[in-house]
Amino acid sequence: MEAVTAAWERYAAGRTPRRTHNAAGANTWLNWTQYADHGPDESLIGKVEGRHVLELGCGTGCNLAHLSTLGAQCVGIDIAPTQRKKAESRWGHLPNLSFQTAEATEFLATHPDSFDAVLSIFGPVWFTDPTMLLPLVRQSLTDGGVFVFSHKPPQLDPQPGEPLREARAVSRWDHSPREWTSLLASARFTNITADVIDPPDGKHEGTLVVRAEA
Ligand SMILES: C[S@@+](CC[C@H](N)C(=O)[O-])C[C@H]1O[C@@H](n2cnc3c(N)ncnc32)[C@H](O)[C@@H]1O
Numbered sequence: 485m486e487a488v489t490a491a492w493e494r495y496a497a498g499r500t501p502r503r504t505h506n507a508a509g510a511n512t513w514l515n516w517t518q519y520a521d522h523g524p525d526e527s528l529i530g531k532v533e534g535r536h537v538l539e540l541g542c543g544t545g546c547n548l549a550h551l552s553t554l555g556a557q558c559v560g561i562d563i564a565p566t567q568r569k570k571a572e573s574r575w576g577h578l579p580n581l582s583f584q585t586a587e588a589t590e591f592l593a594t595h596p597d598s599f600d601a602v603l604s605i606f607g608p609v610w611f612t613d614p615t616m617l618l619p620l621v622r623q624s625l626t627d628g629g630v631f632v633f634s635h636k637p638p639q640l641d642p643q644p645g646e647p648l649r650e651a652r653a654v655s656r657w658d659h660s661p662r663e664w665t666s667l668l669a670s671a672r673f674t675n676i677t678a679d680v681i682d683p684p685d686g687k688h689e690g691t692l693v694v695r696a697e698a
Contacts, residue, residue: 485587487653488563488653488654489563489564489587490653491652491653491654492562492563492564492567492654493564493565493566495564496543496564496566496567496570497566499543499544501544501570501574502544502546503520506520506521507520507521508521512546512549512550512553513525513546513550514526514547514550514551515546515547515605516528516605516632516634516681516691516693517634517681517683517691517693518606518636518689518691519683519684519687519691522683522684523681523691523693524681524693526550526551526554528632528693528695529551529601529603529630529632530601530630532551532554532555532556533554533555533556534555534556534557535556535557535600535601536556536557536559536597536598536599536600536601536626537551537556537557537558537559537599537600537601537602537603538558538559538560538561538599538601538602538603538624539558539559539560539561539602539603539604539605539607540561540588540591540592540602540603540604540607540608540609540621541561541562541563541588541604541605541606541607541608541611542560542561542562542567542571542583542607543562543567543570543571543607544567544570544571544574545560545567545570545571545572545574545575545581545583546574546575547603547605548560548571548575548581548603549574549575549578549581552575552578552579552580552581553578555580556580556601557580558580558581558582559582559583559584559597559599560581560582560583560584561583561584561585561586561588561591562583562584562585562586563585563586563587563588563608564585565585567583567585568583568584568585571583587608588604588607588608588612588617588620589608589612589616589617589620592617592620592621592623592624593620595624597624598624598625598626598629599624599625599626599629600625600626600629600630601625601629601630601631601632602621602624602625602629602630602631602632603631603632603633604632604633604634605633605634606634606635606636607633609621609633609635609657610633610635610656610657610658611654611655611656611657612657613655613657614657614659614664614667614671615667618667618668618670618671618673619671619672621671622671622672622673622698625698626698627698628697628698629697629698630695630696630697630698631668631673631695631696631697631698632693632694632695632696633693633694634691634692634693634694635658635691635692636658636689636691636692637660637680637689637690637691637692638658638659638660638692639658661678661679661680661692661694662678664676664678664692664694665678668694668696672698673696673697673698674696674697674698675695675696675697676694676695676696676697677694677695677696678692678693678694678695679692679693679694680692680693681693
């Protein structure tokens with residue numbers, strides 16, 4: 485786990501901060517995809533105001549900050565301490581928004597609260613064995629609570645020169661929409677949708693967005 489944390493600390497140190505405003509002029513927004521000003525918004529979650537929301541792997545907290553401004557009570561966790569510092573520095577003034585340094589499975593296994601929504605945007609759902617993580621997410625959700633996550637679609641043809649996955653500190657679970665649907669059903673989720681969203685013009689890679697209910 486130390487090697488994994490160190491890898492995410494290096495990632496955090498190398499990231500440039502998100503813009504202060506998006507193309508629509510907003511200073512907070514929720515972005516499920518790897519492209520700016522693209523993809524669905526918070527409506528994927530359903531009702532936001534008054535909801536208790538957990539984001540796994542929240543990074544610098546920009547997506548969660550948006551939900552806080554819409555009236556949600558938000559908790560963001562991230563394995564990298566640097567991300568919590570950045571998130572608190574940028575969004576510490578917002579109400580009902582807190583950040584913690586924690587590993588996703590450890591947090592879920594030890595945290596007594598229930599959540600109305602759990603999110604992971606290119607976060608730990610992509611980097612954690614789903615047979616461990618999904619049951620923990622399921623048990624942390626209120627009845628009818630929603631679980632929404634996104635990541636890049638599985639790459640069928642690895643690029644030449646791409647390092648072998650086994651050689652990396654961080655593992656990745658590149659499941660297809662069909663595989664996620666089956667895994668989520670096995671973990672007792674219902675109303676599961678899993679789709680690859682088209683990329684914006686000029687880009688080739690879509691985004692896998694998965695939604696399920698407890
Ligand atoms: C690709 S970044 C995405 C950050 C953010 N969700 C966003 O969209 O900007 C992945 C984040 O997940 C965090 N992370 C990865 N594995 C984790 C784990 N097992 N538990 C908690 N956080 C994790 C990393 O530290 C990193 O901040």
